[in-house]
Structure formats: C-alpha cells, structure tokens
Amino acid sequence: MDIKEQITQLEADLQELSSLLEKSERKRVQDVLQEEQKKVEKELATKRQQQLQQAKREADPSAVSKAAYTVKITSYAWDQSEKFVKIYLDLKDVHKISAENVEVDFTERSFSVLIKDLNGKNHQMTVLNLLQPIDEKDSYKKVKTDMLLIMLKKQTTKKWECLTAVEKQSKEKDKPSVDENADPSDGLMSMLKKIYDDGDDEMKRTINKAWTESQDKKKRGDDMMDF
Missing domain, CATH: 2.60.40.790 (Immunoglobulin-like)
Structure with missing residues (x-):
C-alpha cells in the first residue's frame, strides 16, 4: 500500500471515529474513541508530511542533497x-x-x-x-x-x-480543590502553617508571638486574633 492509499485509509478511519464519537453516550467509550482519534490524527499528519517530502524529491531529486x-x-x-x-x-x-x-x-x-x-x-x-x-x-x-x-x-x-x-x-489537574463544607478556619490554619514552615526565623517568631497572644485573649474571653 503506497502512502497515498495509507492517507486515504487514515482519513476514512478518522471520519468513522468522529461519527462513532458523536453517537456514543458512555464516558468510558468516549474516552477510548478520543484516544484512538488522537493516534490516527497524529499518524495522518505524519503521513501527509511524508507525502509532501516524497513529492518534492520526485519533482527535484537534487533537492535531497541540498535539503x-x-x-x-x-x-x-x-x-x-x-x-x-x-x-x-x-x-x-x-x-x-x-x-x-x-x-x-x-x-x-x-x-x-x-x-x-x-x-x-x-x-x-x-x-x-x-x-x-x-x-x-x-x-x-x-x-x-x-x-x-x-x-x-x-x-x-x-x-x-x-x-x-x-x-x-492540565489546568483542571493543577486547580486546587475546594470543599464547600469545610470549616473556613481550617483553611486559615493551613495557610498560617505554610507561612510558618516557609518563613525565616523572624517570621516564625512573629507568628509564634501572635499565636500566643491570641490564645491568651481566648482565655480572657476575647475570641479575636489580633495580628
């Protein structure tokens, strides 16, 4: 089978895959069809490139040496x-x-x-x-x-x-997940912990001091954290 016939077959495969994908309703089936579609598209692009290069060589054999x-x-x-x-x-x-x-x-x-x-x-x-x-x-x-x-x-x-x-x-994978039922204070504590872990000695002393003062206020009945 020459390259022209290969391209024809790949184009037919791609068309049929697209048709099947439009008709499919199951997520798993769609994933399989999309993965196969990508493979065929990649192979088709490669074959078309090879066809262009072959046509150029046939039109100008000397071009190979000066390509x-x-x-x-x-x-x-x-x-x-x-x-x-x-x-x-x-x-x-x-x-x-x-x-x-x-x-x-x-x-x-x-x-x-x-x-x-x-x-x-x-x-x-x-x-x-x-x-x-x-x-x-x-x-x-x-x-x-x-x-x-x-x-x-x-x-x-x-x-x-x-x-x-x-x-x-990739963007969806990197996007942080948000738990709508989570306690907002948990997020604050996580943020403070990260700042503390990543901070220098001066930053850690500042956070420790703020935390100690906050706990003292809670014991006195004042729930506000004053940073």
Whole structure:
C-alpha cells in the first residue's frame, strides 16, 4: 500500500471515529474513541508530511542533497473571534519565500505547519487534540510581514478556554480543590502553617508571638486574633 492509499485509509478511519464519537453516550467509550482519534490524527499528519517530502524529491531529486535541516516551532500566540481561533507564528522573512514553501494542513481536531527553506532551515509545527472541532475546509493561512497567521474556523461559536484539550486537562489537574463544607478556619490554619514552615526565623517568631497572644485573649474571653 503506497502512502497515498495509507492517507486515504487514515482519513476514512478518522471520519468513522468522529461519527462513532458523536453517537456514543458512555464516558468510558468516549474516552477510548478520543484516544484512538488522537493516534490516527497524529499518524495522518505524519503521513501527509511524508507525502509532501516524497513529492518534492520526485519533482527535484537534487533537492535531497541540498535539503535544509528541520527545526520545531515551539513559540506561538493565539486569540479568538466569534468564528475563528487565530494562531500567530513569528517567522522572520517568511513573506519573502515562495508561497508554495508555506504549507498548512488541517483536520477536524488538529493542524500541522511546514515552512520549507526559510533562512536555510525548515520550520515545523503540529498541534493535536484541539479543544473544539474546527471546519477544516474553511480554515486557512495568511502570510504577513515576518508572520504566519493561521485561521481555524470554529464549527460552533463557543468560546475556547484554551487551545487544546491537553492544556485544559492540565489546568483542571493543577486547580486546587475546594470543599464547600469545610470549616473556613481550617483553611486559615493551613495557610498560617505554610507561612510558618516557609518563613525565616523572624517570621516564625512573629507568628509564634501572635499565636500566643491570641490564645491568651481566648482565655480572657476575647475570641479575636489580633495580628
């Protein structure tokens, strides 16, 4: 099976997975389907990249010997409008190279970028598992002065909290849990303990003094802690 057929099969797999995901109702089933969807999207992006490289080699065999090395794009900015998520890539002189050297591929949940022979290097970026599905047919790129703008067309006008589902999961994992039934004084004591543990000798003496004075006031019937 050649690479073109492999891509066709992967695209069909992705379409069927998306269809199954829309119909599924069980959380466990959805998790399995989403995980498989991410694997297929990653493999599809890789195969498309290989296809582009193969086409280039066939069109210009001499290009193999003079091919630039590839670096990953790791820095970007993004914002959004009602209809689009906008990705900004700062790339000096990108507007000076041939438009054919700037390639962006879209799937429903990902996009990949390949900029060839820019200042002696290829620049590559792949973002998988977007937070919300996009309309790949209406998504597009714009080359500006020293910048590549990628326009991801939203399927719905829902506001995105972050760019990818992975970022969302990471934020939720790091978010401290709040027990609504907990005694508020417990939180204060935990905070004071942390300040005490992390503080220097002067800080510890201050907290000890405040605590002692507070306990003395309680014994005298005054419940206020005067720090």
